[in-house]
Amino acid sequence: MGVCPPALDVRRGAATVTDAASSLLRSPDGLSLALRLEQADDRARYLDALTRGVSALVHPSAALETVVETLTGGLVRAASIVMRTHDGWLWAGQAQGRPLRRTHEQQPSGAQVAVASELMQQQLPEMWVLPPDTPQRERMLAELFGEGPLSRDVDSVAGDLMVHLPLVARGRGFGLLSLVPRPLTAGDDPSSGVAFLEDVADRLAVALDACRVVADNRHTASVLRQSLRPGAVPEGTGLEIATYSRVAQEDLDLGGDFIDVHGPVDDLTLLFGDVAGHGVRAAVTAKRIRGSVRTGSLIDRDPSFLLDLTDRMFATERDELPAGFATALCARASRDGVDLVVDLATAGHPAPLVVRADGTVERPEVRGPALGLGLPGTWDVTSLRLSPGDVVIAFTDGVVETRGPDGLFGEERLAALLGDLAGSAASAFVEALAMEVSGYIDDPEQRDDTTILAVRVLSPGQTGRR
Known part of the structure; x- marks a missing residue:
């Protein structure tokens, strides 16, 4: 009318x-x-x-x-x-x-x-x-x-x-x-x-x-948001992958958190991270980081090499990048029999948590300087061996730094929640964690970009969904 x-x-x-x-x-x-x-x-x-x-x-x-x-x-x-x-x-x-x-x-x-x-x-x-x-x-x-x-x-x-x-x-x-x-x-x-x-x-x-x-x-914003979504994982990886993302600026549905999964079935690169800031400026920088890692992976898929290359990109293009720095987690996943070997490096990003099939929750010792700050240091690689039923959970600081009635959500609360989900599908981990964080937040106006990635190793012949 x-x-x-x-x-x-x-x-x-x-x-x-x-x-x-x-x-x-x-x-x-x-x-x-x-x-x-x-x-x-x-x-x-x-x-x-x-x-x-x-x-x-x-x-x-x-x-x-x-x-x-x-x-x-x-x-x-x-x-x-x-x-x-x-x-x-x-x-x-x-x-x-x-x-x-x-x-x-x-x-x-x-x-x-x-x-x-x-x-x-x-x-x-x-x-x-x-x-x-x-x-x-x-x-x-x-x-x-x-x-x-x-x-x-x-x-x-x-x-x-x-x-x-x-x-x-x-x-x-x-x-x-x-x-x-x-x-x-x-x-x-x-x-x-x-x-x-x-x-x-x-x-x-x-x-x-x-x-x-x-x-x-x-x-x-829609075109940029679509370009930041991870593509479909090729058949035959033996992995079940689930993701969740919620941005602070919900009117644009666009933020600086990013996820990418690419490469051949037997040699995948996983990228996960968080650009400082919110909205379009952070999303543009996230897109550049993804592009740098994808280009570098054509030469070498070593996580340390890819993070070093991206940090140098920040240094040479500092005046062109809208956001100043970013944290990232980069991993290389390959099969060794029924197990999955994950070579992992981080750049100022919280280490992921590993939930074993028996409910044990582990935090790998891995650290490195954030991208774009010009800090000295190297991105050392830590290797993880995952068996069928094990799950790796990566998350941005919007999860653990969410404030509620009892202070920060924190990694202790996170680990307890994830341990109770052992044996579940990757999507169950993501959905349960997203609901718990959303229900815990004290002031929605202070919400940060929140992104979660769950990767579950499947048994031979088992099929999963993404």
Whole structure:
């Protein structure tokens, strides 16, 4: 449903919607001072209600539909709006009393895009006279509205005047609003209301541009978030892997924690870590770290080599990286009979916990300097041997540093929880830990990015799920 601006939602005596529209579009020339003030107030309320309704929407397609339904609700006979976004062209159109037409029903044609682009570039209003009942009229409507039903709908209700209003924001045209004005009263010139329609377009341009920016930011965050998710583990690894991630900036669903699993079945590289900070800046740095490790693994999969290479990347590209430093855990996993041998190195990151099949919880002795701080030191490698049923749990500091009624969540509480889950699937470890941390937190506003990785060794012939 469209917005119901006050100027078209109330009745004054016997006034109808048409009368209200006429009041908005009528030229103030010749009106008394009192009527001019009343008209200015009606116009201001209409513009505020229209743009407030659009500004509340975050999806550009929904915003366009709202605009069209609102305008054809009484102000104009027909309306069409086309807008350029990161995902191509969107449009919506409607003739009064006819169904709403939208992008998913009919993509804008090449002619529509060409005409809209030309009028947008001019950044000036333009009025077209539509000759009645002629092939030229049909051609003009088809160029604007395509060969579909909207063109026929507009033809059935339209008069002989059409107004094109470019949508301009931040100095650039990004859309076009095409309107068929409603005749005011018999003998009135419809063009007298064009000045107010220009005000409508100017206000809509600001609101729609803001909606477009939000959508663009969400799209960018979505693409970046997708690129940070670990790919599918190849068949035949004999591993069951489960992950969980929750970011601090939930409006973007994007943070600096990262997971990656890649390489041949018998020689996997696992990367897990946490970039300082939150949001897009941290995510961009996380993406660079993943890229560095993937590139380095083409030369040597030794975890110490990969962390050293990534640290040098930080040093040479410090001015280009949005976030200053990161912690990471890098492992190389290969089979030795039924067991899994894991060569592990960390860069300032909490050591993972190993949950043996019998419930014993171990913390490997492994340490090294964080990435990007220029600290002296080396990334020594520790080897672990895991048997079927054993599980390795990696976690970011958002788990152990979560504050609750009894202070920090801490590794002692974590180890006790994990020991009770021995023998469970990898997903059970992740889900139980995520629920425990979420329930423990004292102040949700202080939540940090939280990521968990569980890797369970399967017995020969056993299948797991990720």
